[in-house]
Each structure stands twice: as structure tokens, then as C-alpha cells.
Amino acid sequence: MRSPGVPSVNRGGYPVLLMVLASTWLGCKPASAPEDPEHARRGRMLFQRGQSIRGTPLVGLLAPERVELGGEVAACARCHGPAGRGSTEGGVEVPDITPGALFHSRPRAVGELEDRSRPAYTRDSLLRAITEGRSASGRLLSVAMPRYELDDLARQELLAYLRELGERPDPGVSPTTLTVGAALPLTGRLGPAGREAAAVLRAVFDDVNARGGVFRRRLELVVEDDAVQAPSPRADATERLLERGVLALVGSLRRGPQPSDAKLTREGAPLVLPLALRGGTSDVDSPVFFLYPDEPSLARLAVQWLASNQEPRLRRASLVVAHSGDDAGEAWTRAVKDEMTRRELPPITELVLPRGLPDAWPSRPPVAVLYAGTPEELGPLLRWLEARAPSVLVLAPARLAQPQVIGTSSMQLRFLTPAGLGERAPGLEVFSEFMARHGLEQGHAAFQLGAYAAARVLVEALTRTGAEVTRASLLLQLESLRDFDTGVSPPLTFGVNRRVGVQGGQLATLEPSTGRLVPASEWLPLSP
Structure with missing residues (x-):
């Protein structure tokens, strides 16, 4: 600082x-x-x-x-x-x-x-x-x-x-090309989704190259298979890409922190909008730039929304956090506890499912239940609550908005999503035209939309960098992006101390007939 x-x-x-x-x-x-x-x-x-x-x-x-x-x-x-x-x-x-x-x-x-x-x-x-x-x-x-x-x-x-200095180009930079990499699953269970994401990345770069490239340099994409396999001494896909000498990484699949993160930081190689299906977060000096906040950040957003609307009740009644006892649930719970402590609100009641019901259930109805467990445990929890506390609000991440899980529940169930709904929803006309023009069929939408956003952000930052491109100059330009429209997400903003582009979210309900999320609140900015 x-x-x-x-x-x-x-x-x-x-x-x-x-x-x-x-x-x-x-x-x-x-x-x-x-x-x-x-x-x-x-x-x-x-x-x-x-x-x-x-x-x-x-x-x-x-x-x-x-x-x-x-x-x-x-x-x-x-x-x-x-x-x-x-x-x-x-x-x-x-x-x-x-x-x-x-x-x-x-x-x-x-x-x-x-x-x-x-x-x-x-x-x-x-x-x-x-x-x-x-x-x-x-x-x-x-x-x-x-x-x-x-x-x-x-x-x-x-x-x-x-x-x-200035006489030897950075990795991935030549007089005629800029080479970037993506670590994506090309085989295994997620192989089809990874291949679809790679196709979108290449199609965006093909469009740029058809217009003359970036300052007369062609964009070239190198993809390493990041499929989860048996333990092996072989370096992970990100490290292999760095060893091959790419300028930056774009749209890689991100399941969580990787051993190669230390090398990314040492080399100052940007990782632009990894496909982190549960969102992400980075240290302020990290070279990893995410599109959406991670689920613990959404848990903080839920507490902020409850405090702004029902603070008197929060001071009298309990707030219940339910999860499955895994690392993701523990991180969700810590975020809730930290935000409650920061606001000087009473301690929460924690339920570790399935054994937490009914023993740990508070004696009086809580203000809300913040759920971050598995889809398999959400259905039984909703049915249990419907029989005993049907007026209690349940808040959960949008990844759990699955009709087959929720069933016919009439609970006050709301989902937290940063993707933008209603007036905040991105118009996908340009993306749809892009897919049709390149002969790409709709498949794993989250991968395809994420890859498109990542490629758009990288191209914008490279264009702003100018002809003398380096990893460091690319990082500086990523930090300078403000209200950038990816075409498939809410506008994103980065900064020196900000590595998550979209800071906020909305409450939503699930429309059973279509399986679509419908906005149930205005846009809620996430406070630091």
C-alpha cells in the first residue's frame, strides 16, 4: 500500500x-x-x-x-x-x-x-x-x-x-504473434465442456486476427489438458503452459488454489477470468483476475442485505448457517461469522447436515437460514423446514437452483447470484450472433459464456497495452479496466486492490416451469 x-x-x-x-x-x-x-x-x-x-x-x-x-x-x-x-x-x-x-x-x-x-x-x-x-x-x-x-x-x-531491459521480449511475445494459454479439461468427464470453452476462445481470437490482430500481431492459443487424473509427478497444466512460454493465461478452469499459483505470482503472468464455477477471490497483488465473487463473498452479501432490512430482528433472533461440513461449507460459515462480528451482531447457530437437525435447531424461529451444503441435502432440509418453520427465509448460492432438488417446495427460498438479472441482465444478442457465425452450438453455457468474457477482457487489455507489450504492462491495463462490458455479464471493474470484476449480486427465485432465475431484489453492491 x-x-x-x-x-x-x-x-x-x-x-x-x-x-x-x-x-x-x-x-x-x-x-x-x-x-x-x-x-x-x-x-x-x-x-x-x-x-x-x-x-x-x-x-x-x-x-x-x-x-x-x-x-x-x-x-x-x-x-x-x-x-x-x-x-x-x-x-x-x-x-x-x-x-x-x-x-x-x-x-x-x-x-x-x-x-x-x-x-x-x-x-x-x-x-x-x-x-x-x-x-x-x-x-x-x-x-x-x-x-x-x-x-x-x-x-x-x-x-x-x-x-x-527492453531488449528481450517477455515470454509469448514475438514480432508477429502473441501466444496465450488456457488450462482446460480436454478429456474425462468435463472434456466436452473444456473443448467447447477452447473453441469459443479460438473463435474470439480468429475475429481479432481477421481484423489485423493486436498491433499487427496474431493471437495464438495454446491449450493444455487440465483433466483431473491420478496423482502424477507431471506438473499441472498451468505450470506446463508457463514452461512453454505463454504471455498470459485466459479462461482456464479453476477448481481452487493450485501449486502453480506461486509460479504465476513469481513470473507476474496474468490469469484472466478463469472459469471458476463458484466464483473466486485473490490477494490484492495476485495476477489472477476473476469475473464473479466467490460464494463466501455472497454469504457476506446476504448478511449485509439482512442487516440493512432486518437489523432489529437480527439482534433479537438467531441466524442459522447450514452446510455439509466440507471446506466450502466451512468457508461460507467463516464469512458469515466475520460479517456478523464486524457489524456487532449476535452469534449464529451452525447446523452441520444431516446430523444437525433437529438437535441444533434454535428454540425460536431464526431470521433466516444461509445454506451452503450439497444439492442432495437441500431438498430434505426444505421439507423439514416446511413442516416446522415455513415462514423462515432460506438463502443459498445460485448453483443450487435446480428444479429437481427443490421440487414443489413453497418455502421462502431465495438464491444469491452475481450474474445479473432483470435490468442488470446482459443482452446476449451479440454473443448469439457470434456463436452462429462461427458454427458453434450451445452446450455447457457457463463454460462458453465464461470463455467469451475472458477472451474479450484479454483482447481489451492487450489493445490498451500498445505495441510494447509485457506481462507487467498487461497487468497494469487489467487493473485499469472500469465498467467494461463483456457482453455476457454485468460490467466489470478491476483495480490495484480489486481482483474480482463484479462486486455484488441479486436475490432470485426459481421459475419452476422454465428453470430460470427471476430477480427478487434490486442489485446489491458488496461492501468491502
């Missing part, structure tokens, strides 16, 4: 330090000395994300108060740009720090740079600049330039990367 009271201009002095560090490399090693490729790879993470591969954040101190900046805020790419070409940050001109610009003396001033003309750095003057904030010309560098704390290994890694 940005330090309180420190505007973005405080990073404006960082370019001078990078000149210093890069020139130190020149003073310490002959220009012809071979670089360790592993050092350069690790230095890339320092430059682009402000963190070492060992998990240590880049730290700089702002003179004279020595205000600390760390991590992503201090990342070089934030000011200089992912390719190191320079920018203007908070009104301060940030220079080009590619090798062609760094490794030469500057005989005259460039723009409004405080360092102005300077000789080539020697080892001593470079070290003085790092520790004392003085340039090779003897000028006192701007107080906006952090004095960075780098150990010997981090210094070697950053300098190795600066040596090749």
Missing part, C-alpha cells in the same frame, strides 16, 4: 537510482562478462513487481523523513513503465532506463530532470548515489528518490535484468 501522505510523485526519483545501480554493474564487471540468466529472471520480479523471488519486498526510504516505501509501490515498472521507456509521474519526468540510455554519459540536460547532465558513473560515485543520494555530477538527488536497501544478491539480480 502507498504510505499515508506520500503522493505518487515520491517515486519519481527512483529512475536516478536505477541509473546508479545499472552503472554500478558496469563499474564492477567488464561489459563483455556473461550474465547469469537466472539472475536476470529473478531481477525481473524485482523490477516489475517490487519483490524478490525469495518473498522479500523491495524497500526504499524517502529523504529526509525516511518514509518507507515497499513492495509493489516501489516497483521500478510503476514509474519507468514495464519496458523501462520512461514516463511522467506526478508531474516529474521519469527517464528512459533501457541499456541504450543508461550506459552512457549525458552531456546535457534532458527535460526537467534534476540530475541534468552527468558523466558516466564510476563504482564509487554509484555507491555514493545509492547510499547518500548524490549523482555522478555531485548534485544532490531529489528527496523524492528513495534510498534503497538492497542486499548483494538482490543488487546482482536487478542489475542483470536492467542489462537486458
